[in-house]
Amino acid sequence: MTLNHYKNELFVVLSCLIMCLAFFYKETRLSLQEEQLSSIKREMKEVKKIVALKRVWADGHLSQKIDRLQSVVPTSKVKWQKRGKKITASYQDLTSKELNKVMTKLMNLPLQITSLNIVKKDKNYTMECQCKW
Amino acid sequence: MNFMGNNKEILLVYREMTALSLTHPVNIMLTPQFYTMKKEVLAIRYHYQAKKIAPSIFEGLLNREQSYEYFVFKEKKAWVFIAYNPEEIKHFLETKGIPLSLVSKLFFAQQAQEKFMEPVAVNQTKVLTTIDGVVVLLPRTLLSDSRNITTFDTHFVPSSGISLSNNHLLIGKKEALIFTTLFSLFAGLFFIEGWWYSQNLTAQQREKQALLAHYPGLQSSLQRESILNKYRTIDHRERQKRETIKKLASMIFKGVALREYHMDEKHFKLMLNCNSTEIAEKVYFMATQSHFKVIRSQKSPAIVIEGNL
Numbered sequence: 001m002t003l004n005h006y007k008n009e010l011f012v013v014l015s016c017l018i019m020c021l022a023f024f025y026k027e028t029r030l031s032l033q034e035e036q037l038s039s040i041k042r043e044m045k046e047v048k049k050i051v052a053l054k055r056v057w058a059d060g061h062l063s064q065k066i067d068r069l070q071s072v073v074p075t076s077k078v079k080w081q082k083r084g085k086k087i088t089a090s091y092q093d094l095t096s097k098e099l100n101k102v103m104t105k106l107m108n109l110p111l112q113i114t115s116l117n118i119v120k121k122d123k124n125y126t127m128e129c130q131c132k133w
Numbered sequence: 134m135n136f137m138g139n140n141k142e143i144l145l146v147y148r149e150m151t152a153l154s155l156t157h158p159v160n161i162m163l164t165p166q167f168y169t170m171k172k173e174v175l176a177i178r179y180h181y182q183a184k185k186i187a188p189s190i191f192e193g194l195l196n197r198e199q200s201y202e203y204f205v206f207k208e209k210k211a212w213v214f215i216a217y218n219p220e221e222i223k224h225f226l227e228t229k230g231i232p233l234s235l236v237s238k239l240f241f242a243q244q245a246q247e248k249f250m251e252p253v254a255v256n257q258t259k260v261l262t263t264i265d266g267v268v269v270l271l272p273r274t275l276l277s278d279s280r281n282i283t284t285f286d287t288h289f290v291p292s293s294g295i296s297l298s299n300n301h302l303l304i305g306k307k308e309a310l311i312f313t314t315l316f317s318l319f320a321g322l323f324f325i326e327g328w329w330y331s332q333n334l335t336a337q338q339r340e341k342q343a344l345l346a347h348y349p350g351l352q353s354s355l356q357r358e359s360i361l362n363k364y365r366t367i368d369h370r371e372r373q374k375r376e377t378i379k380k381l382a383s384m385i386f387k388g389v390a391l392r393e394y395h396m397d398e399k400h401f402k403l404m405l406n407c408n409s410t411e412i413a414e415k416v417y418f419m420a421t422q423s424h425f426k427v428i429r430s431q432k433s434p435a436i437v438i439e440g441n442l
Contacts, residue, residue: 007296008309015316022323029327033334040337046357047344053364057371103382107375112367118394125391 056110062133065109072105073098087111091127099125106131141237145285147255147270152230160290161226162240164261164270168204168217169194170243172266175212180205183212190214204241204295208266215241223297238294242268245289253289254282261285370398373442377401380423381438388412392435402439410434 059065069089070080077098079090091102099118106113111131118127142157147164171190177183187203195201195216204215223233242249242261245268252262252271260273260282276282304312351357374396381403385391388408395402407413413434420427420438428437 019316019320022320026323026327029330116396
């Protein structure tokens with residue numbers, strides 16, 4: 001029997017097949033688009049995140065801002081050592097008020113604290129901190 | 134592969150024919166024994182209009198007890214109307230050993246009237262020939278001996294024919310047309326939608342390109358990942374250190390004095406002096422709440438809090 005006998009059925013099946021193919025094409029394109037879109041969004045998020053983190057932890061003006069740690073208490077109480085991107089600050093005879101001031105300042109600066117030592121001697125404190133950026 | 138079945142063998146079907154045993158598909162041409170024909174010159178332009186009026190053309194000519202279908206075609210200026218009884222034809226074909234499933238197309242001899250100008254032998258006694266533009270079946274004896282009689286073959290096949298409706302068991306022509314149109318429409322829509330999805334990314338890609346052009350150092354994904362990991366680790370550690378210091382600072386209140394504090398990259402240790410056991414109890418509670426390790430002697434007011442960063 002030739003296909004001509006089932007011409008009508010053949011046309012319907014073929015058009016249905018083409019519709020299915022078109023549907024799969026559309027679905028593939030859609031999933032591909034979603035995939036690419038999420039990839040683009042992820043990449044942009046990454047870039048923005050890096051920029052934001054760099055702005056905090058690799059601030060170009062940080063070197064000047066750090067000097068405030070030196071001026072927060074009388075200079076006689078501070079021993080300041082700055083080498084490249086590292087500092088060692090030693091504070092002597094700090095009152096509790098001064099200690100609070102130094103600590104607040106330190107906490108608010110985007111420095112990487114490598115070591116921090118506070119010891120109470122009589123009524124005053126000595127503090128030593130090593131930081132890098 | 135023969136899709137349309139036009140190259141098939143064509144059988145000339147007449148009442149007196151002998152029974153066959155067919156095994157292959159064939160086309161069939163019906164002699165005037167199976168149809169009633171009328172030719173009219175009408176002021177009709179379209180085929181569908183002619184088909185619509187076909188029943189009225191045969192008014193009073195056909196047997197009312199039988200049901201007829203109509204085939205219409207144009208022959209020069211005239212319209213040719215053919216009335217046939219499909220059931221009768223089907224029944225006849227089956228009795229002659231021609232299964233309907235093997236019948237591709239049916240043609241009427243009138244459709245090839247120009248080719249029957251020369252008489253065509255139907256059998257030993259009868260011929261088909263055109264007289265006054267009408268194909269008729271005549272006894273051979275009516276023809277003069279000088280007339281050349283040709284044989285019937287595939288070159289008699291007209292361009293269009295009919296299919297017996299039994300061949301389309303599942304879907305009729307109308308339904309097929311509706312379904313095909315509908316499916317094709319959806320296919321088109323799906324293709325357009327798919328194409329649209331593939332074009333839709335350009336805006337986001339442009340935005341990304343602009344951002345990366347501003348930070349050319351971040352174009353490589355490996356580089357980005359490495360930088361991100363570096364700063365993420367720093368950010369996480371430093372936030373943790375500051376958070377810990379904040380929590381420990383909240384434990385130093387009235388009645389609590391800081392004795393010593395040490396912190397490096399991995400650990401911290403805080404030594405506090407408390408004025409009373411009640412205050413020490415409170416500090417102990419706060420430290421345990423923050424999941425720090427607390428060392429406390431019952432007799433001493435000193436508390437040591439330590440932990441990892």
